[in-house]
Amino acid sequence: MSDALASxxxxxxxxxxxxPALVDVNLELEPGLTVVVGPSGGGKSSLLRLFNGLIPHxxxxxxxxxxxxxxxxxxxxxxxxxxxDVGFVFQDPERQVVYGSVEREVAFGLENLGIGRAAMVxxxxxxxxxxxxxxxxxxxxxxxxxxxxxxVAIASxxxxxxxxxxxxxxxxxLDASGEAAVLDGCLDLAAGGTAILIxxxxxxxxxxxATSFVRLAGGRxxxxxxxxxxxxxxxxxxxxxxxxxSADQPAWSTDQLVVGPGGIPLVSCGGLSGQPGEVxxxxxxxxxxxxxxxxxxxxxxxxxxxSVDRLPGRTAYLPQDPxxxxxxxxxxxxxxxxxxxxxxxxxxxxxxxxxxxxxxxxALAEFGLAELAERDPRDLSAGERQRGALAVxxxxxPAIALLDEPTRGMDELARRSLARVxxxxxxxxxxxxxxxxDRDLVAEVADRVLVIADGRVTESEPPxxxxxxxxxxx
Amino acid sequence: MNARAxxxxxxxxxxxxxxxxNPIYRALIALIAVNVLRTWSRPEQDLRFLVRxxxxxxxxxxxxxxxxxxxxxxxxxxxxxxxxxxxxxxxLESIAYGSDAALGLAAAxxxxxxxxxxxxxxxxxxxxxxxxxxxxxxxxxxxxxxPGIGRSFGQVRDAQTMRGWRPAGxxxxxxxxxxxxxTAVEGSLELAEAMESRAFGSGPRSRYAPxxxxxxxxxxxxxxxxxxxxxxxxxxAGVAVDWYPYPGLSIPPVSPAMFVAALLPAVAIxx
Numbered sequence: 001m002s003d004a005l006a007s008x009x010x011x012x013x014x015x016x017x018x019x020p021a022l023v024d025v026n027l028e029l030e031p032g033l034t035v036v037v038g039p040s041g042g043g044k045s046s047l048l049r050l051f052n053g054l055i056p057h058x059x060x061x062x063x064x065x066x067x068x069x070x071x072x073x074x075x076x077x078x079x080x081x082x083x084x085d086v087g088f089v090f091q092d093p094e095r096q097v098v099y100g101s102v103e104r105e106v107a108f109g110l111e112n113l114g115i116g117r118a119a120m121v122x123x124x125x126x127x128x129x130x131x132x133x134x135x136x137x138x139x140x141x142x143x144x145x146x147x148x149x150x151x152v153a154i155a156s157x158x159x160x161x162x163x164x165x166x167x168x169x170x171x172x173x174l175d176a177s178g179e180a181a182v183l184d185g186c187l188d189l190a191a192g193g194t195a196i197l198i199x200x201x202x203x204x205x206x207x208x209x210a211t212s213f214v215r216l217a218g219g220r221x222x223x224x225x226x227x228x229x230x231x232x233x234x235x236x237x238x239x240x241x242x243x244x245x246s247a248d249q250p251a252w253s254t255d256q257l258v259v260g261p262g263g264i265p266l267v268s269c270g271g272l273s274g275q276p277g278e279v280x281x282x283x284x285x286x287x288x289x290x291x292x293x294x295x296x297x298x299x300x301x302x303x304x305x306x307s308v309d310r311l312p313g314r315t316a317y318l319p320q321d322p323x324x325x326x327x328x329x330x331x332x333x334x335x336x337x338x339x340x341x342x343x344x345x346x347x348x349x350x351x352x353x354x355x356x357x358x359x360x361x362x363a364l365a366e367f368g369l370a371e372l373a374e375r376d377p378r379d380l381s382a383g384e385r386q387r388g389a390l391a392v393x394x395x396x397x398p399a400i401a402l403l404d405e406p407t408r409g410m411d412e413l414a415r416r417s418l419a420r421v422x423x424x425x426x427x428x429x430x431x432x433x434x435x436x437x438d439r440d441l442v443a444e445v446a447d448r449v450l451v452i453a454d455g456r457v458t459e460s461e462p463p464x465x466x467x468x469x470x471x472x473x474x
Numbered sequence: 475m476n477a478r479a480x481x482x483x484x485x486x487x488x489x490x491x492x493x494x495x496n497p498i499y500r501a502l503i504a505l506i507a508v509n510v511l512r513t514w515s516r517p518e519q520d521l522r523f524l525v526r527x528x529x530x531x532x533x534x535x536x537x538x539x540x541x542x543x544x545x546x547x548x549x550x551x552x553x554x555x556x557x558x559x560x561x562x563x564x565x566l567e568s569i570a571y572g573s574d575a576a577l578g579l580a581a582a583x584x585x586x587x588x589x590x591x592x593x594x595x596x597x598x599x600x601x602x603x604x605x606x607x608x609x610x611x612x613x614x615x616x617x618x619x620x621p622g623i624g625r626s627f628g629q630v631r632d633a634q635t636m637r638g639w640r641p642a643g644x645x646x647x648x649x650x651x652x653x654x655x656x657t658a659v660e661g662s663l664e665l666a667e668a669m670e671s672r673a674f675g676s677g678p679r680s681r682y683a684p685x686x687x688x689x690x691x692x693x694x695x696x697x698x699x700x701x702x703x704x705x706x707x708x709x710x711a712g713v714a715v716d717w718y719p720y721p722g723l724s725i726p727p728v729s730p731a732m733f734v735a736a737l738l739p740a741v742a743i744x745x
Binding site: 052054058078079080081083084087088090092094095096097098099100101103104107108109110111112113114115116117120121124140142143156157160295298300314315316317318319320321323324325326327337338341342378392393 | 615622626637665670671672674682683
């Protein structure tokens with residue numbers, strides 16, 4: 001007899017609006033650590049939400065075939081009932097917090113299950129200890145780092161003692177240290193016998209210990225999925241020696257700049273500059289001031305002292321949340337909005353609607369989004385949205401591009417397409433500044449690296465490119 | 475302090491502050507509330523917003539009363555009578571009346587503020603009757619989204635500005651407000667997903683750790699109930715004299731019963 005925890009038989013699912021998300025999926029989930037891999041928009045989040053019934057009960061839509069989880073027919077069992085057996089951790093740690101304090105947050109699920117007070121105290125304590133959070137018990141969740149918050153989310157689920165924990169790209173919003181803390185926490189749980197099902201782009205830590213893999217693309221499962229293999233470092237797009245620093249005038253420069261939010265100095269730097277045709281990486285820990293400096297260069301945050309100068313021309317700015325940019329009915333409409341405004345400020349003959357639309361479609365194609373041009377951005381996966389936001393702001397040849405964590409939620413393929421676009425921007429003479437925690441991206445594209453620490457900006461050598469894991473069958 | 479004791483204390487402060495127009499009682503209640511906030515507020519709470527809001531309201535109330543009241547004997551300046559609404563004498567008595575109204579408002583806000591500044595939302599939920607518990611949790615969870623909405627507004631405005639958006643009339647703000655609203659709705663849906671995934675609504679709930687009831691809480695409740703009873707009696711018996719500055723300024727009268735009623739809530743200051 002199979003010891004499968006869950007099984008999907010000929011399972012298909014359509015979101016409302018008849019968009020197919022999963023197609024004829026057959027899958028048996030065994031105990032251990034199972035990693036779901038595949039490109040952005042391939043159906044990973046939809047698949048995971050089946051296991052606790054959020055699909056179809058919360059999202060609606062239509063389901064075909066059968067899904068059985070711990071003996072429950074998912075289509076007939078509410079999520080709040082399945083929650084006794086299946087815990088779920090979401091991508092964004094900020095959007096799953098119910099209470100303000102760590103201890104109460106971890107106890108929330110237990111209260112919902114009606115667990116007695118004495119047992120709750122024990123289980124909350126055990127969950128906090130398991131995730132290394134005992135010292136944060138009395139802290140406000142809002143004062144924690146992203147990694148700590150996500151571990152609180154995992155502890156909240158763990159306290160409910162589910163037989164399976166499902167995690168949907170739990171590190172996509174985190175910096176490198178947060179990512180390590182969360183994945184190490186997951187690995188500890190798996191080693192302790194908890195069944196884990198996780199969708200994750202960062203595979204380096206997971207691959208050696210995972211018991212099985214599910215590869216999902218276009219809503220279909222490749223069976224059987226092999227262990228992802230090392231494909232070697234990507235070629236450096238531009239060696240540092242060939243950097244373009246010979247332009248007469250920098251695209252932007254700072255002079256004795258001091259900036260900070262709310263009038264409080266956070267970053268000070270003497271004479272920074274970015275050259276046309278140069279990709280500059282801005283790194284540093286969470287809260288070090290990367291976004292603050294980027295906003296100051298963009299002219300969005302007035303300096304507390306000193307100044308920032310920019311050459312004439314459009315400055316493109318990518319905020320951390322792509323949702324800040326995407327609210328029109330289609331990706332194409334969003335790109336056209338940028339192009340129309342850029343065209344009105346551009347010297348020379350006006351561009352016709354046809355020309356603008358062609359430029360818009362080309363901008364989307366550059367990020368592999370040509371087929372999604374007419375889709376509502378809110379229907380896209382996190383990775384697709386991020387690429388869409390990049391296409392939206394980079395359309396129309398900006399003179400300066402300031403990108404805040406551009407690889408958030410991206411899979412390896414999308415990250416490489418971004419690297420190619422950055423290379424193209426460099427060739428077009430754009431001055432690019434990328435604020436990022438992504439060491440691989442920095443190694444791949446940066447001509448120079450600036451590090452912010454203790455409020456000071458210093459220059460550092462670009463890191464070497466590490467091994468890259470791709471979800472290919474071995 | 476236990477949430478239920480604090481709720482009763484706030485109620486007592488409200489009854490005293492709003493049952494007369496006498497500025498002496500109102501000022502006493504406001505002073506006591508400020509000290510309760512200073513003693514009991516959670517360390518991470520910043521009272522500056524509250525202070526700014528009260529100062530803004532006070533200035534607004536005084537200005538409004540002076541500009542449109544035109545009552546009282548002591549004219550400070552006089553604007554032409556033909557000017558609509560603001561035309562006429564601006565009097566010292568109007569300033570006094572506006573200040574009294576602002577003081578009443580400030581006292582009312584200050585006695586309710588500890589429910590937010592002293593208690594965790596979870597403690598308030600614990601204090602609710604079972605029938606309101608789920609609604610309380612939803613409100614507490616929604617409050618967690620508010621800071622995110624503020625950040626979202628800043629991000630959207632920045633992003634749209636960099637794409638060429640400029641504020642030009644009310645309609646242009648749709649390019650900022652719509653994404654913020656959509657993001658807020660998405661955030662609340664994700665939160666609802668997260669709550670559902672943690673068995674919210676699956677059956678009878680238990681409570682993790684309602685704060686223990688101590689002797690001090692009993693004392694606060696007894697004294698607060700006494701303050702309410704005294705204020706209601708004073709009002710009914712006609713000894714709680716109101717104060718009006720018109721037509722000429724006078725010193726507010728003091729009723730011993732109301733004075734004691736206004737003083738009793740000070741019991742909550744002692745830690």
